Amino acid sequence: MNYPCSSCLKPCKTNQKSICCDICHVWCHLKCTCLTNIEFQKLSISDNTYYCMTCINSTFPLQACEDDELHEFFNLSTCATLLYNLPSLSDSSSLSSYKDQNYDVSLFQTVQDSRYYNLTELSDKSSLHKSNNDLLITHFNTNSLNKNFSHVEDVINHFDKPPDIIAITETRLNANSPFFGNMENYNFINTNSTTKAGGVALYIRKSITYNERPDLTLSPNSPQAESLWIEIETTNNSKNIIIGVIYRHPNNLIAPFHKDLQTILSSIHKTGQLTYICGDININLLHHEDNTHINNYLNMIFASQFTPIITRPTRITNSSHTLIDHIYTNDLSNPIISGIILYQVSDHLPVFALIKKTKIIRTGSTRKLIRNENNLTIKFFHQKYNQKLIPMTLKTVTHNIAVIN
Numbered sequence: 001m002n003y004p005c006s007s008c009l010k011p012c013k014t015n016q017k018s019i020c021c022d023i024c025h026v027w028c029h030l031k032c033t034c035l036t037n038i039e040f041q042k043l044s045i046s047d048n049t050y051y052c053m054t055c056i057n058s059t060f061p062l063q064a065c066e067d068d069e070l071h072e073f074f075n076l077s078t079c080a081t082l083l084y085n086l087p088s089l090s091d092s093s094s095l096s097s098y099k100d101q102n103y104d105v106s107l108f109q110t111v112q113d114s115r116y117y118n119l120t121e122l123s124d125k126s127s128l129h130k131s132n133n134d135l136l137i138t139h140f141n142t143n144s145l146n147k148n149f150s151h152v153e154d155v156i157n158h159f160d161k162p163p164d165i166i167a168i169t170e171t172r173l174n175a176n177s178p179f180f181g182n183m184e185n186y187n188f189i190n191t192n193s194t195t196k197a198g199g200v201a202l203y204i205r206k207s208i209t210y211n212e213r214p215d216l217t218l219s220p221n222s223p224q225a226e227s228l229w230i231e232i233e234t235t236n237n238s239k240n241i242i243i244g245v246i247y248r249h250p251n252n253l254i255a256p257f258h259k260d261l262q263t264i265l266s267s268i269h270k271t272g273q274l275t276y277i278c279g280d281i282n283i284n285l286l287h288h289e290d291n292t293h294i295n296n297y298l299n300m301i302f303a304s305q306f307t308p309i310i311t312r313p314t315r316i317t318n319s320s321h322t323l324i325d326h327i328y329t330n331d332l333s334n335p336i337i338s339g340i341i342l343y344q345v346s347d348h349l350p351v352f353a354l355i356k357k358t359k360i361i362r363t364g365s366t367r368k369l370i371r372n373e374n375n376l377t378i379k380f381f382h383q384k385y386n387q388k389l390i391p392m393t394l395k396t397v398t399h400n401i402a403v404i405n
Helices: 037-044 053-059 067-073 076-084 093-097 105-110 145-156 254-271 292-303 375-388 394-404
Strands: 018-020 027-029 115-117 135-141 165-169 186-191 200-205 210-212 225-232 241-248 275-280 325-329 336-341 351-355
Touching: 018 037, 135 145, 135 241, 135 275, 135 325, 145 165, 165 241, 165 275, 186 225, 200 225, 200 241, 241 254, 254 292, 275 351, 325 351
Parallel strands: 115 336, 135 165, 241 275
Antiparallel strands: 018 027, 135 351, 165 200, 186 200, 210 225, 225 241, 275 325, 336 351
């Protein structure tokens, strides 16, 4: 080993303690890092990742900020100009030129533009009121669910009413992983990744009746992508709702994934079921105008009768802003509020969709019964009671006991 140190630029020799960054793959002397000898030894015998300071500052530009500084930055009143000056998919004029015999792209213009929410606003009933008939879906890229589970819980606890579906990408779980992510009142299902990164999971509210849909899983031919699908039961007169979560690993060809997802969306379209798909797709939809593969992919989504409802950047650094965390739906009949949450669980911002007036079945729900005690109902009760009343004697009682015995 004779690589130059990323800090002092001197060679990292074999007899020197050095460590390699898992992002940029550049070596650094131990003495040039902030690691202690004990931390270095733990890293050398574990599967934990190490990031150099250059990559940390690039990937997490706010990591050095104090909590009060972050709160100030993520307050919409102070950073609204910055955030809303970023491009939005709904601003794209080229979408209006897209033509397909089965889809009127002008329907996309009816989608409400996504807005950014700080944690306090998630509990604002005036803007995010959730009734028992509404469906709330959230998505988090966690970059290790075990490591960042507490951050997910923190966001969930800020909602006025808890989400029905919590979709997770980059769980980084495998068959040998311990699991520390149990959440009260939720069922948990997941699909592991065969790689060090990746993996998807769903938390489903226990009051919701669902079935898994393995028939919709992405095929093995889709390079480095995981998915998980369920079907939620609805009232008798409505078709069940499909929910899917997808993680597409970065730096892979879009075309094979495009083809595989197209097959799934086509099969869903034939059933006519309302569907909501979310995940970290690692395809920046804001580049659809200057990238043929992304343009073709977006056109496929439209042609399959689906519409993206997250319209603004979900990963924001000091040098880039990308829309790579998506939610698609074929449901434009119900009002939908979509949003991006200003909280860094990982280097991605969480996203959500609140779908109004769905017909999902919830178990364990109760109706409040109120006794009407006005004079008219009391008189009616006495009349009915006297009609049904049977005179009881000791003889009839002992006879009935004997019959029962």
